Amino acid sequence: MVAQHRRLHHAVMEEIVQDSTARPSGGYTDTIVVQGDRALQVKRCTLRRIHMPLRTPTRTSYGVHTSRDVIIVELETVHGAIGVSECVAMREPTYTEETVFTAWHILQDFLVGRLRDKVFETPADLRDFSDGLLAVRGNAMARASLEMAVWDAFAAETQTPIHLLLGGQEREIPVGISLGMESSIGRLQERALQAAEDGYRRIKVKVSPGEDLLPLRAIRSLLPDMPLMADANSAYRTADEAVWAELDELSLMMIEQPLAHDDLVDHAALQRRLRTPLCLDESIRSADDVRRAAVLGACRIINLKPGRVGGFEQSRRAHDFAVHYGLGLWCGGMYETGIGRLHNIALCSLPGFDMPTDVGPSERYFVEDVVNPPVTFSRPGHLRVEELHGVASRVNWTLLDRYTIDSETIHFRH
Numbered sequence: 482m483v484a485q486h487r488r489l490h491h492a493v494m495e496e497i498v499q500d501s502t503a504r505p506s507g508g509y510t511d512t513i514v515v516q517g518d519r520a521l522q523v524k525r526c527t528l529r530r531i532h533m534p535l536r537t538p539t540r541t542s543y544g545v546h547t548s549r550d551v552i553i554v555e556l557e558t559v560h561g562a563i564g565v566s567e568c569v570a571m572r573e574p575t576y577t578e579e580t581v582f583t584a585w586h587i588l589q590d591f592l593v594g595r596l597r598d599k600v601f602e603t604p605a606d607l608r609d610f611s612d613g614l615l616a617v618r619g620n621a622m623a624r625a626s627l628e629m630a631v632w633d634a635f636a637a638e639t640q641t642p643i644h645l646l647l648g649g650q651e652r653e654i655p656v657g658i659s660l661g662m663e664s665s666i667g668r669l670q671e672r673a674l675q676a677a678e679d680g681y682r683r684i685k686v687k688v689s690p691g692e693d694l695l696p697l698r699a700i701r702s703l704l705p706d707m708p709l710m711a712d713a714n715s716a717y718r719t720a721d722e723a724v725w726a727e728l729d730e731l732s733l734m735m736i737e738q739p740l741a742h743d744d745l746v747d748h749a750a751l752q753r754r755l756r757t758p759l760c761l762d763e764s765i766r767s768a769d770d771v772r773r774a775a776v777l778g779a780c781r782i783i784n785l786k787p788g789r790v791g792g793f794e795q796s797r798r799a800h801d802f803a804v805h806y807g808l809g810l811w812c813g814g815m816y817e818t819g820i821g822r823l824h825n826i827a828l829c830s831l832p833g834f835d836m837p838t839d840v841g842p843s844e845r846y847f848v849e850d851v852v853n854p855p856v857t858f859s860r861p862g863h864l865r866v867e868e869l870h871g872v873a874s875r876v877n878w879t880l881l882d883r884y885t886i887d888s889e890t891i892h893f894r895h
């Protein structure tokens with residue numbers, strides 16, 4: 482199949498039309514065109530549920546997790562190219578309302594069928610497809626996983642780097658680390674020192690009422706020059722008066738999502754009182770939410786996660802809004818496997834991503850990643866946007882098969 486696909490690739494490349502009349506809109510690569518029977522059509526879609534052991538257990542409000550369950554979407558085109566993507570929904574509905582099981586249901590019963598009879602000739606068709614998925618309300622993670630698999634398949638089919646399809650460029654991205662709540666301040670300081678030694682460009686600390694000033698000051702005193710930020714995951718209320726003034730004294734890079742997960746208005750009121758920039762994460766569910774947040778003054782920085790806003794096209798628009806309104810921008814992580822990780826890195830190729838990402842090397846999360854080679858620093862504290870013609874070429878299929886605990890294939894064409 483690989484040889485067949487290579488032959489086909491050469492044929493496709495010969496037919497790629499450099500359309501001089503195409504007007505790239507907002508930096509998109511609109512000159513990649515595959516026409517006629519060379520156009521991308523999906524032959525089959527396979528949904529897999531995989532079970533990946535985590536390197537270190539993570540503590541959540543639901544207890545301690547030692548593994549991550551993930552849906553992998555795999556598409557095969559009629560020409561044999563493979564597109565792959567990852568759904569970032571978690572096991573429990575604690576970050577957004579979606580879970581692995583709701584995402585599976587939405588994909589299987591409402592989304593995957595939309596690939597039937599679809600013909601993709603240009604990136605504009607990918608964008609139309611992305612917009613069509615908006616007919617399914619909410620469920621952004623399920624939508625994103627299918628949408629990103631189609632972009633990935635298009636990159637493989639046309640042998641175009643994903644970041645070029647998105648309108649980005651090869652670059653190095655600075656990487657920050659996110660530290661969870663540790664058993665003691667001493668342990669947290671150890672982790673922070675190690676992160677500095679490993680080259681991380683900023684440190685983020687998870688905070689909650691009563692567990693905020695002490696850990697932040699402990700890191701600040703140890704590493705005075707290290708950019709430092711706090712992520713509150715919606716743990717505070719506006720009325721937590723005393724803490725805001727003290728947090729504002731710490732010269733933090735930003736305070737991430739202090740108030741309710743679905744709020745913009747209260748954040749705007751809080752931002753007016755603080756010198757420290759607020760960053761919105763959970764509140765940003767769509768590209769338009771970036772515009773709304775900017776207009777309201779709800780934050781000065783956006784943590785963008787492609788899974789949470791519905792995929793590459795919606796992320797692209799969110800990026801453009803952030804640039805337009807002068808907001809800082811970075812890409813967050815959702816404990817992705819290498820598949821989602823490489824997609825996040827491709828997205829960071831866009832010029833508006835001007836702050837360190839949370840997307841780190843594979844080894845921080847997994848014993849063994851499903852991509853080979855795994856994602857590693859290009860130099861300490863940096864990841865390089867790679868020339869990747871779709872992520873499937875990097876997947877370790879043997880390992881992916883081993884981790885797969887459930888799968889379902891939908892055939893469209895033979």
Ligand SMILES: [Mg+2]
Pocket residue numbers: 712714737738762763784813
């Ligand atoms: Mg966050």
